[in-house]
Amino acid sequence: MKLLLVPVLLFLLFLSKPIWVGATQQPLVPVSSPLVSPTSPISTTMAAFSPGIQVGIEEQHHMDTHKKMIIALVAASSALVVIILSFLFLWIYHWKFSHKSHKRSAQSSAVEKGLALAPFFSKFSSIKMVGKKGSVPLIEYKLLEKATDNFRDSNVLGEGGFGCVYKARLDDNLYAAVKKLNCENHDAEREFENEIDLLSKIQHPNIISLLGCSIHCESRFIVYELMQIGSLETQLHGPSHGSALTWHMRMKVALDTARGLEYLHEHCNPQVIHRDLKTSNILLDSDFNAKLSDFGLAVSNGAQNRNNIKLSGTLGYVAPEYLLDGKLTDKSDVYAFGVVLLELLFGRRPVEKLAPSQCQSIVTWxxxxxxxxxxxxxxxxxxxxxxxxxxxxxQVAAVAVLCVQPEPSYRPLITDVLHSLIPLVPIELGGTLRVSQVTRPAPPAQH
Structure with missing residues (x-):
């Protein structure tokens, strides 16, 4: 608007100049020297006997000229104002239209995240959950019961603190993971609401996609996209003992995990701290892309509220300052990431028993x-x-050492960790390392 006002003021100043010049030039007309036409004796006679008449005619002529100029100025100024207002209106309209289009495209991308689920979601009602921004499809319990074969044990993908995760076939070509929470206490209910609230707002390639939820009696159900290969914990410490994970694939998993954490720490507002990062909460799809899952314990409050939350986490991954003093920051997630990096390097569990009553953490070892x-x-x-x-x-060992430092201030930001890992991952796997050939491991057999 400031840029528009400058030419307007200059234009009005320019148009006002002739009025001022006309006013100064008017007295210069000689009163005692009437205009005489040599070919008009009548004019000469009139001028000789009535010199004031000619002067009056000149004054009248100047007044008419001034009126015309004022009318022209008013008309030009009005036209200019109309033009400026028209441009302003068009600019405001264009801005609002672009803003709405951007909002619609963002909403469309949120609907499309994960899988092509629009035909499937059309069967369900979309309800507003605890989050202010997220809208989550409410799936009927009977459909989940049928999709999991009445929650048969053979469909169990994993177990958590408040229930199990089941493989579900929601449609002919659509499989999903269904987490069943037994909400007989307030902690489970709070975790359910917290996870639905956060995941309904989050969209990132390295964070699990939320497909829907369901409520039945005292049970709560969260439906996610299915990660075909399962958890990193199963791949590292299960029957295959990491045989499907080459060095490059392990670095890819570490890089994907760091990208997911960076999104939570740097791009979410307010910042999100996962608080329960571990190999069982890092899931792998059929292409070994890693995604963070299980946000029941995640914290998105401001720093001033973090000291009031209940101490939670998994032994071996919990940062010392959080375990001892209850101080929770993004550096707590960095510590847990360092433990995951050590597991990828050594193939050991985060805590191992040395004797019936004695354990040793991978960090200490x-x-x-x-x-x-x-x-x-x-x-x-x-x-x-x-x-x-x-x-x-x-280089990876040096990064791991920094991440698991006892003093939080000595640990790097997850962004720094991310940039240190990118050059170690082949281009074909999402990094910048150039290698002659990268061999992808064959996916493990599905059960």
Missing amino acids: AMPQLTDRSKLPNIVDPVIKDTMDLKHLY
């Missing part, structure tokens, strides 16, 4: 050896031993 370059190649997971560039191994 690994720290003395991580900084010794002569020992490091010999303690990596036998599945990937001698399959990586040693420089890359040392």
